[in-house]
Amino acid sequence: MKKILIFAIGLFLSMGTVVAQVKVNRGYGNPSSEAARKSSTKSHGAALAVKYGVKAGVNFSNMSNDMTFDPSFSIGTGFHVGALMNLHWGQRTASSLPGTGLWGLQPEILFANHAIKSGGGDIKLNYIKVPVMLKVYPLSALSVEVGPEFSYLISSSPESMKVDGATVKVGDCKGFNFGAGVGASYEFGFGLMVGARYSMNFTELGKNLKWKNNSNVQITVGWLF
Known part of the structure; x- marks a missing residue:
């Protein structure tokens, strides 16, 4: 499983090199002049816009329990921070800039x-997380997204705890x-990005611990370059 996570991280980093040659100046709406539009279309016929970004925000998380004892789980507050690459294909209209179409992909x-x-x-x-979100843009700046999340739990605390009379080695x-x-x-035209995401893990935290960190709401602000 570690190899899968390492591969996903390597893929994220290598994609930047692969798509660098088609990076464009992305905007929403028409170019300021006909000459600029023709120049953009001629130079970037692939109609692909690539942006890099950073994001940070708050997590609201909960857990499910399939054990005989009751841990009385409830929502707690954490945080996230990281980097992303945003790929946006197509043109909204024939005169639109590249990167205003229907489809996108965002690895993080x-x-x-x-x-x-x-x-x-x-x-x-x-966790170290590698989400890979398929994005659909009903508007050139508004997207809905869905995709897998590969993650590695690097640490957990406390070391042990008593819940409902049972000792658990967290x-x-x-x-x-x-x-x-x-x-x-x-995604605002000047770079600001805001978003919300619901995610869930399908994997139990431990071999003999039937807990799943399967309810996470992520509120994010970020910046696209």
């Missing part, structure tokens, strides 16, 4: 801290997790 690499409240205290899970929870996300975002 994030550090995410998920906090979950429980009857035994707060649980904190730190600190032993590390490893690969697979999930999916769905959300929406809006």
Whole structure:
């Protein structure tokens, strides 16, 4: 599983080199002049706009439990920060700039801290995440997105805790997790991006610990360059 995560991160980094030759000056709406439009179309016939960005925000996370005892889980607040690459294909109309069409793809690499409240205290899970979001643009700046999330749980705390009379070694929870996300975002013409995403993990945290960190709401602000 580690190899899958490493491959996903490597793919994210290598895509920047592959698509660098088609990077364009992206905007929403028509160019300021006919000459600029013709120049853009002639130089970038692939109609692909590529932008890089950074993002950060807050996470609201919860957990499901398939054990016999009741941990009394409830929503906790964490954070995320990371980088992304935004690829946007096509043109809205024949005179639109490249990167205003219907389809896009957005791979990301994030550090995410998920906090979950429980009857035994707060649980904190730190992940390296690689979401790969397929984006559909009903408007040139507004997108809805869906895609897989590959993540690796790098640390968890506290080391152990008592919940409903049972001792749980939370600190032993590390490893690969697979999930999916769905959300929406809006990209302003001057670079600001805002968005919201719901994601869930399908993988149990431990071999003998049937907990899933499967309810995460992400509120994000970012900047596209």
